[in-house]
Amino acid sequence: MRKTLKDVAQKAGVSVAVASRVLGNYGYVSEENKEKVLKAAKQIGYYSDILARSLKTKKTYSIGVIISDVTTFFFTSVVRGIEDVANQSGYHVTLCNSDEDPQKEREYLEELYKRRVDGIIISPTSKNIAYIKKIMRSGIPVVLVDRKIDEIDTTQILVDNEWASYEAVKHLINLGYRRIGAINGVKEIRTSEERFAGYKKALRESDIKIDPQLIKYGNFRMENGKEAMVELLKMKKPPDAVFVANETMTTGALLALKENEVKIPQEVAIIGFDDPVWAPLVDPPLTTVRQPSYSIGTIASQVLLQKMDTRGRKTKHEEIILKPKLIIRESCGEKIKIKNK
Amino acid sequence: MRKTLKDVAQKAGVSVAVASRVLGNYGYVSEENKEKVLKAAKQIGYYSDILARSLKTKKTYSIGVIISDVTTFFFTSVVRGIEDVANQSGYHVTLCNSDEDPQKEREYLEELYKRRVDGIIISPTSKNIAYIKKIMRSGIPVVLVDRKIDEIDTTQILVDNEWASYEAVKHLINLGYRRIGAINGVKEIRTSEERFAGYKKALRESDIKIDPQLIKYGNFRMENGKEAMVELLKMKKPPDAVFVANETMTTGALLALKENEVKIPQEVAIIGFDDPVWAPLVDPPLTTVRQPSYSIGTIASQVLLQKMDTRGRKTKHEEIILKPKLIIRESCGEKIKIKNK
DNA sequence: TTGTAGGCGTTATCAA
DNA sequence: TTGATAACGCCTACAA
Numbered sequence: 001m002r003k004t005l006k007d008v009a010q011k012a013g014v015s016v017a018v019a020s021r022v023l024g025n026y027g028y029v030s031e032e033n034k035e036k037v038l039k040a041a042k043q044i045g046y047y048s049d050i051l052a053r054s055l056k057t058k059k060t061y062s063i064g065v066i067i068s069d070v071t072t073f074f075f076t077s078v079v080r081g082i083e084d085v086a087n088q089s090g091y092h093v094t095l096c097n098s099d100e101d102p103q104k105e106r107e108y109l110e111e112l113y114k115r116r117v118d119g120i121i122i123s124p125t126s127k128n129i130a131y132i133k134k135i136m137r138s139g140i141p142v143v144l145v146d147r148k149i150d151e152i153d154t155t156q157i158l159v160d161n162e163w164a165s166y167e168a169v170k171h172l173i174n175l176g177y178r179r180i181g182a183i184n185g186v187k188e189i190r191t192s193e194e195r196f197a198g199y200k201k202a203l204r205e206s207d208i209k210i211d212p213q214l215i216k217y218g219n220f221r222m223e224n225g226k227e228a229m230v231e232l233l234k235m236k237k238p239p240d241a242v243f244v245a246n247e248t249m250t251t252g253a254l255l256a257l258k259e260n261e262v263k264i265p266q267e268v269a270i271i272g273f274d275d276p277v278w279a280p281l282v283d284p285p286l287t288t289v290r291q292p293s294y295s296i297g298t299i300a301s302q303v304l305l306q307k308m309d310t311r312g313r314k315t316k317h318e319e320i321i322l323k324p325k326l327i328i329r330e331s332c333g334e335k336i337k338i339k340n341k
Numbered sequence: 342m343r344k345t346l347k348d349v350a351q352k353a354g355v356s357v358a359v360a361s362r363v364l365g366n367y368g369y370v371s372e373e374n375k376e377k378v379l380k381a382a383k384q385i386g387y388y389s390d391i392l393a394r395s396l397k398t399k400k401t402y403s404i405g406v407i408i409s410d411v412t413t414f415f416f417t418s419v420v421r422g423i424e425d426v427a428n429q430s431g432y433h434v435t436l437c438n439s440d441e442d443p444q445k446e447r448e449y450l451e452e453l454y455k456r457r458v459d460g461i462i463i464s465p466t467s468k469n470i471a472y473i474k475k476i477m478r479s480g481i482p483v484v485l486v487d488r489k490i491d492e493i494d495t496t497q498i499l500v501d502n503e504w505a506s507y508e509a510v511k512h513l514i515n516l517g518y519r520r521i522g523a524i525n526g527v528k529e530i531r532t533s534e535e536r537f538a539g540y541k542k543a544l545r546e547s548d549i550k551i552d553p554q555l556i557k558y559g560n561f562r563m564e565n566g567k568e569a570m571v572e573l574l575k576m577k578k579p580p581d582a583v584f585v586a587n588e589t590m591t592t593g594a595l596l597a598l599k600e601n602e603v604k605i606p607q608e609v610a611i612i613g614f615d616d617p618v619w620a621p622l623v624d625p626p627l628t629t630v631r632q633p634s635y636s637i638g639t640i641a642s643q644v645l646l647q648k649m650d651t652r653g654r655k656t657k658h659e660e661i662i663l664k665p666k667l668i669i670r671e672s673c674g675e676k677i678k679i680k681n682k
Numbered sequence: 683t684t685g686t687a688g689g690c691g692t693t694a695t696c697a698a
Numbered sequence: 699t700t701g702a703t704a705a706c707g708c709c710t711a712c713a714a
Contacts, residue, residue, distance in 0.1 A: 002479060004691055015701045020693060027694085028699050045475070050455045051396045052691035055706045060392070062456075071417050080412065083438065092452060094435045097424065111433060114391045115403075134386070138343060222618065254622050277563065278617070281595050283624030345707055356685045361709060368710085369683050393707035396690050 003046040012040035023048060054116065062092040063304060064112035066122040067145075068100045068220065072247050073276035074293050075123070078145060081297020082121055089305055091118070100186070100219060102127030109135060119304045123147055126188050141307035141315065145300045148190045153317045155307070157300045161191055164289045164324040165198030165243065168271050171287070171326060172241045173206050175334050177269055181214040181239030183228040183249050192217075195245045195273065214239050218249050225252025233260055233268075240268060241332065247274035254282060265333035275327055285329035292322045344387040353381035364389060395457065403433040404645060405453035407463040408486075409441045409561065413588050414617035415634050416464070419486060422638020423462055430646055432459070441527070441560060443468030450476060460645045464488055467529050482648035482656065486641045489531045494658045496648070498641045502532055505630045505665040506539030506584065509612050512628070512667060513582045514547050516675050518610060522555040522580030524569040524590050533558075536586045536614065555580050559590050566593025574601055574609075581609060582673065588615035595623060606674035616668055626670035633663045 009019040014033050021027040022037040023046075029037075040046075054060040065082055067075045079095060086093050094117065096108040102125045109128060112120055113135055123146040124132065132152060136142050144156040172180050182199050185192035196215075203210050216231060218224025225244060229252065232239055244250040250272030262268050264284055272279075275290035299320060307315060350360040355374050362368040363378040364387075370378075381387075395401040406423055408416045424434050435458065439446040443466045450472055453461055464487040465473065473493060477483050485497040513521050523540050526533035537556075544551050557572060559565025566585060570593065573579055585591040591613030603609050605625055613620075616631035640661060648656060 002691095005693095006691080016692085017694085017701055017703095018699085021700095024693075030699065033699085047451060047455050049396075049457060049691055051392050051401070051457055052706090053693075055390075055392045055396055055691080055708090056693045058706080070411060071414075071421060073412075076412050076417065080438070092435065092456070094433065097421070110388060114388050115433070116390060116392055251618050251622070258622060258626075276619070277592050278619040278623065281592070281599060281624065282619065282622040285599075343707095346709095347707080357708080358685055358710080359683085362684095365709075371683060374684085390707055393690090394709075396692095396707080397709045399690080 002049075003044050004049070005046075007044055008037060008041045008046050011044055012036040058116075060116050060118055061090055062094055062115070062117050063119045063121065063301075063308075064096065064108075064115075064117040065093050066096045066098055066105060066108050066112075066120065066124075068123060068125075069097050069248075070095065071097075072274070074247055074274045074291060077293040078123075078297040078300075081294040081299075082301045083297075085298050085301040086305070091305070098125065100125060100189075106131060113138070113140065119143070119308045121145055121300050121304055124149060126190070136315075141304060143300050143304045143307065145296055146191060148194075148319065150317070154315045155303045155318045155320065157296050157303070157320050157322070159291050159296070159322050159324050161194035161324075162198040162201070164291075164326070165195040165245070165273070166202045167198075167326050168273075168289050169199050169202035169243050170205075171328070172243065172269060172271060172332060173202060173208070175241075175269070175332055177241035177332075178208055179211075179214065179237070179239045179241070180208070181216070181232045181242040183216045183218055183225055183232075183242060183244045183253060185218065185220045185245050185249070187217060192245060199243055218252075220246050220248055222248045222252040222255070225249025226256045227252075229253040229256035230260070233257075233262065238268065241265070242268060242270050244270065244272045247272065247276055250274065250286070250288075254286075264331050269332040271332055279327070280329060282331075284331050284333075286331045287329045288327050289324045290327050291324045295322060343390075344385050345390070346387075348385055349378060349382045349387050352385055353377040399457075401457050401459055402431055403435055403456070403458050404460045404462065404642075404649075405435050405437065405449075405456070405458040407437045407439055407446060407449050407453070407461065407465075409439050409464060409466075410589075411436065411438055413615070415588055415615045415632060418634040419464075419638040419641075422635040422640075423642045424638075426639050426642035427646070432646070439466065441466060447472060454479070454481070460484070460649045462486055462641045462645055465490060467531070477656075482645060484641050484645045484648065486637055487532060489535075489660065491658070495656050496644045496659045496661065498637050498644070498661050498663070500632050500637070500663050500665050502535035502665075503539040503542065505632075505667070506536040506586070506614070507543045508539075508667050509614075509630050510540050510543035510584050511546075512669070513584065513610060513612060513673060514543060514549070516582075516610070516673055518582035518673075519549055520552075520555065520578070520580045520582070521549070522557070522573050522583040524557045524559055524566055524573075524583060524585045524594060526559065526561045526586050526590070528558060533586060540584055559593075561587050561589060563589045563593040563596070566590025567597045568593075570594040570597035571601070574598075574603065579609065582606070583609060583611050585611065585613045588613065588617055591615070591627070591629075595627075605672050610673040612673055620668070621670060623672075625672050625674075627672045628670045629668050630665045631668050632665045636663060 009016045022034045098105040120142045184196045216228035271287045273289045275288040279286040350357040363375045437449040461483045557569035612628045614630045616629040620627040
């Protein structure tokens with residue numbers, strides 16, 4: 001059976017209060033008793049029951065993380081970042097995949113609330129804003145990552161999406177591409193909007209007409225990227241370059257290109273958001289926008305830890321915006337050179 | 342402030358017992374009171390406190406999962422499998438990355454124990470066997486995945502590693518390769534041993550001498566794979582094919598080949614364990630051993646759920662062995678054809 | 683069908 | 699310094 005404080009106290013011949021004090025490392029205890037308790041605890045293999053402790057102290061030393069899908073490189077490294085700093089401060093993280101599904105997101109939020117996590121880090125859909133606010137009001141600090149939500153007054157760790165995709169598309173334009181397609185994420189998500197805005201801005205700036213036919217929307221999933229790319233390829237006049245707004249859709253798009261034996265970049269150039277480990281290995285090495293994903297995680301964790309310390313104080317809307325980086329490899333080639341060949 | 346059952350009861354004008362009964366959905370309650378309670382709970386925004394409940398019921402409805410690294414495709418999909426079925430039964434999973442570090446593994450085991458998870462799924466190092474047994478003895482069921490440990494009497498969801506790597510290496514031999522290198526995982530892990538055994542068996546069967554110089558060991562990490570491949574390439578007589586024992590090391594090995602501009606498979610053929618989404622996209626498309634990772638997860642979860650139901654009954658050592666599949670793409674080419682070119 | 687009250691394992695107050 | 703003892707929020711005999 002599971003050992004309790006009472007067992008320890010009995011074994012050590014002291015009261016539970018004393019046992020609790022030495023094991024909890026607070027209050028006054030004589031050296032003698034301290035030793036006795038420690039020894040007894042070890043002997044019977046006692047481990048404190050966090051449930052009971054939390055019930056009493058109102059601290060669970062756990063934080064909840066809700067992201068859309070651990071399966072991607074981006075979130076995977078955000079999570080590692082979060083964990084690495086949270087663990088260091090003695091916090092445990094419980095992870096939830098919302099799969100971009102507001103319903104699931106809502107359920108996980110409730111679950112985390114019920115489990116009394118001390119704080120939450122979330123990459124939110126835009127459908128549970130009211131509930132997130134409610135949770136915050138109840139005293140649980142929340143930090144947003146990756147996706148901005150104006151209505152929520154807390155710290156948000158973001159990436160300069162518009163700037164990054166602007167740079168990416170401009171890169172294509174500079175290389176001589178003019179018919180540039182885009183495979184975007186779902187419209188409702190701020191991140192998608194921003195990346196799309198960068199795309200439009202770059203085209204506009206170069207006086208390239210925006211052709212709605214070249215613009216596709218997906219749900220950030222592989223299949224969507226694939227389908228979108230297939231549609232693009234099927235056009236009478238397909239694009240000569242494509243900007244893809246995230247990692248999984250890029251994988252899908254590349255798969256489509258492969259299956260249709262389209263030469264990259266000779267027939268279609270491609271540039272993707274997110275820079276997974278395999279980007280340099282594909283054929284040809286993929287030019288990408290690299291997000292500082294691990295840093296997003298560590299910063300989010302640090303900010304949250306701090307908020308948990310100063311609980312109660314009202315938090316303001318605050319944005320920490322990180323700059324992604326364009327990693328130029330070979331999937332965009334150089335339109336001009338290609339033409340001259 | 343957080344609402345409690347008492348608040349609900351007060352609001353509904355009944356006793357906490359009644360409120361508890363309707364919210365907990367058990368026992369007798371009049372329709373009238375049921376409605377009143379439900380309404381009150383909703384109005385004040387009540388959510389049960391799982392901590393308190395768990396303390397009383399001894400059930401946390403959460404299971405702990407310890408794997409080496411969520412960052413890999415293999416574990417990522419094992420975890421998705423686990424979660425998908427656990428969630429369906431109302432269980433929550435808390436995830437821990439041990440990074441192959443026995444110390445960390447031990448800490449997480451303790452943490453999960455303290456947090457009173459109802460069950461544990463672990464892909465273990467071989468250093469905490471005694472502690473795992475102790476946890477099991479205390480009544481928490483444990484299921485092992487991916488790595489066999491003879492001394493632990495519980496269900497283990499495994500993959501036929503020896504057979505799979507035997508098939509992989511035989512594939513290379515059939516294609517005409519004779520100088521076949523191996524980049525293995527750490528020796529202490531059963532999985533590594535088994536994969537290495539398959540390699541040896543295939544060579545032996547074809548009367549190919551096993552050259553210790555061609556055999557490298559890594560810690561399942563990317564850098565290791567890279568270094569090992571570099572060493573292999575530096576040999577006066579490098580291998581003409583290499584078998585790599587897991588995904589991350591394969592990534593590293595491919596990176597090394599790329600950086601050294603080694604042509605695959607003309608100069609060195611390569612075959613990797615694990616089949617990440619990007620395998621078909623690399624240059625050339627990678628021949629791999631695909632493990633049924635998602636199934637490993639779902640099965641582990643199902644088995645664990647069942648064990649949690651029949652708690653107390655003593656469990657036996659039992660192995661569920663799944664067959665991986667060789668996915669032939671182009672990274673092994675055909676030695677003979679290459680020679681004839 | 684309802685309500686009272688004790689207990690889950692800890693922490694923490696207060697008197698000794 | 700120590701030890702009773704009252705919470706923490708919930709469940710659940712048991713009595714009514």
